[in-house]
Amino acid sequence: MSVTVVGSVNEDVLIAVDRLPGRGETVVGRSSTRAPGGKGANQAAAAGLLGPGVHMVGRVGEDPAGDRQLAALAGSRVNVSRVHRTPGLPTGTATIPVEEASGENLIVVVPGANDALTPADADVEPVHRADVLLLQLEVPVETVLAAAGAAGGTVVLTPAPPRSLPRELLDRVDVLVPNEHELVQLAGAAPAERTPAELAGLARGLGVRAVVVTLGSRGALVVPSDGGPVLLQEPPAVGVVDTTGAGDCFTGALAQGLAGGQDLRGAVRYAVAAAALSTTGAGARGGLPGDDEVRAVLPRVPPAAEVA
Template sequence: MTGAVIVVGSANQDYVINCDALPRPGETRLGGRLRRFPGGKGVNQAVAAARLGADVHFVGAVGDDPDGALLIGELRSEGVDAGDVEITTAERTGVAFVSVLPDGENAITVVSGANFTLAAGRVSRTVRRLADASSVVVLQGEIPVPALQAAVEASTEAGARTVLNLAPFVELPAAVLRPAAPLIVNEVEASALLGAPVTAQESAEQAARTLAGRAGSAVITLGGAGAVWADRTGSGTVRAPEVRQVVDTTGAGDAFVGGLATMLAEGRDLETAVRFAVEVGTVAVTRVGAQASYPSRADVAGAPGA
């Protein structure tokens, strides 16, 4: 039976600037084209999963402003249930300023705004109402730590599967990491968690096994090299397909998480979920933008059920 994907996370309006290089301290540089996209890691992951056919609910907060209204409208247009998005007058909707370099790499500055009004009590009540043993609850590091902790506790109590994408990295108690199945990090975040550099596939494989001992399972994403995974049954590496040109890596990690959550909600094992997620992320980097780059099920090579 396919369960719901419940994303508790951030909602931002992304302002994307194409530039030749990032400015050094004290330097002013002229940028290229400026575009606006709906974003935030939470919204991105929710949309990515919905595009792939998942039944998605989004829990978050936006400001009482045009950006917030646009984000809610975009969620609904993608088929995401946005009934649990709080509209607050205390803060403006979160924004992210994304600089995209010619090779597709990016640098991002986030102003959290309304995302940091997300209260632990409301999150706990909402997750308890929505989740059951067939659900997958997806979390990231762009919401307040108390809200994140409350979501993990409520997910665990409901018997749901918790997917924790610890991006950006924040310090969390061991008890919050333990239910994550999987804990998803990139090399930088894995290095912060372990207190040692994770810079190559070999060190990532060992790091994933170590992190799987702290959580239910672990996945470390390696960008264009793919991802490594580990759980109680074993571990492995999934290499990313080669692409002719990387256009924009913005939101590719969120596409990966959305793809993985979709597979887990369908009852697939972790290795299958990671293989599918790598394919989803690979498609995303060949297109411009975050959500604008996310594929449908039919766009993903070898997709189960496509």
């Protein structure tokens, strides 16, 4: 089985704060820490720690941050032979204030070398032969579209950061994995509190084969492609330290589940367990679990409930 990720590679700057700032407000941070990041690289690292055969396609700068990010990915059992050095551009960065009491965060990304990832970079053997291809939107959309077109396996897209997507791309996606806010934006709906059934209605209106909506501490909503019942899969209870990167861990684990032959329902159950465990450590990768840890907690995952 194999998983290939085409996407962003960043260096995160994590800032611990007592509370997140409001618009125009200054707060004083308690500490600042550098850590590996980028939605694409985070998903690849999560998948790599959970199983073999993970490849990353991306770009970093010719700088120390690039050195650190390549080493971090390799340390998570990710093949980085298709992560290219980019002269004249820095490795991407993300600044992330994290509220210490709740683990909630804000994220500001500077793309750097990620913006130089081209369609030609994505038309490569690891994309062609992957059982599952993971995509996000922190690299140019034309590159994402090219990767989806070159894929030979299941295409999974996280539509983040949210933007208008061409129909041509959505038609090539097998599983769309938005969070609740991204789903609402993609559907062109007004922000509001919605029930799981209402969210499922928005998801089916997108015309994508299958949609899995991540709901943070509430788990994930599974809207299958075959018109079958919508399921709400809650996660196991854990002691949350930091939610940064939990969605990326979810998607990396979902990909490994699908690549290993699980159906969508089983892969989501596996993914909510992995994502929950990832929140027990600091930073986007500080709590990423291995397969044994996830399987140990699976008996504590509640049964999925049908959504009326």
